[in-house]
Amino acid sequence: MGASPAGTPIWADAMFNDVEGAKTFYGDVLGWTFGESSSEYGNYTQAFKNGKAVAAVVPPMPGQDGDMPSAWCLYFSSPDAAATAERIRSAGGTVLMEPMQVGDFGTMCLAQEPSGATFGVWQPGQHTGFELQGETGSYAWAEVFTREPAKADPFFTAVFGYGSKTMRDGEMDYRVFDLGADPVLGRMVMTAEDFPPEIPSYIQLYFAVDNCDKAVEAAERLGGRKVFGPMDSPFGRFAAILDPQGAAFAVIDVRTTVGDMPEFV
Numbered sequence: 001m002g003a004s005p006a007g008t009p010i011w012a013d014a015m016f017n018d019v020e021g022a023k024t025f026y027g028d029v030l031g032w033t034f035g036e037s038s039s040e041y042g043n044y045t046q047a048f049k050n051g052k053a054v055a056a057v058v059p060p061m062p063g064q065d066g067d068m069p070s071a072w073c074l075y076f077s078s079p080d081a082a083a084t085a086e087r088i089r090s091a092g093g094t095v096l097m098e099p100m101q102v103g104d105f106g107t108m109c110l111a112q113e114p115s116g117a118t119f120g121v122w123q124p125g126q127h128t129g130f131e132l133q134g135e136t137g138s139y140a141w142a143e144v145f146t147r148e149p150a151k152a153d154p155f156f157t158a159v160f161g162y163g164s165k166t167m168r169d170g171e172m173d174y175r176v177f178d179l180g181a182d183p184v185l186g187r188m189v190m191t192a193e194d195f196p197p198e199i200p201s202y203i204q205l206y207f208a209v210d211n212c213d214k215a216v217e218a219a220e221r222l223g224g225r226k227v228f229g230p231m232d233s234p235f236g237r238f239a240a241i242l243d244p245q246g247a248a249f250a251v252i253d254v255r256t257t258v259g260d261m262p263e264f265v
Helices: 019-029 083-090 149-160 212-221
Strands: 007-016 045-049 052-058 070-077 094-102 106-113 118-124 139-144 162-168 174-178 185-189 202-210 225-231 239-241 248-253
Touching: 007 139, 019 045, 019 052, 019 083, 052 149, 070 202, 083 106, 083 118, 083 139, 083 149, 094 118, 118 202, 139 149, 149 162, 149 174, 149 185, 212 225, 212 239, 212 248
Parallel strands: 007 052, 070 118, 139 185, 202 248
Antiparallel strands: 007 070, 045 052, 094 106, 106 118, 139 202, 162 174, 174 185, 225 239, 239 248
């Protein structure tokens, strides 16, 4: 597996007060199995689909119990996390956690873009990121949800060197970022009608499923809550969900597509 270009979504994890509950929920909804928790690294526990690493769950660090809301964090690849942290600051972002080496696995950094969405940076060592993508039970796509695209858009292009295109559709302000070929990240504008003011900017992760409706049913049966959808689109049938601990994510069946692909310019 070659090195991912800088700015490529490379890994995802989430912190849960109830890790066992999260394992039960995602094991049923996404078909994940879980490895041994690593006590050396805060009981970090990797999730697998068909034996391939797809994400991780972790309990709060000591002293954080109950204070931090559960949320998924997307990590972007970087050959030099320290240099990326400097670019984040220069572009108006905030470094929440300075680059920190995690054993031989790699170096991580946590940051916030100027409109408030939190994300991670991962400089791979032995841990090279997703071992499965775009297939059932694995990461498929991500979108920055922001109320201030004029802040978020130039930040991501400055930090990761993305190109960007806007969807040619007067109804919706939707942008995609790319690294010269296929898009690697989307950007949605949060409207006052759809998003209460207390919901901050965030990055929504999409996990691939075989059947969107069945995934939503499983999530609701286990105490999750459907926020949006299921809805057909040219990209797939998708739905947004809050898990029982409040972490937002989305599921998408990329094989069930309806309508023509929009044009991006």
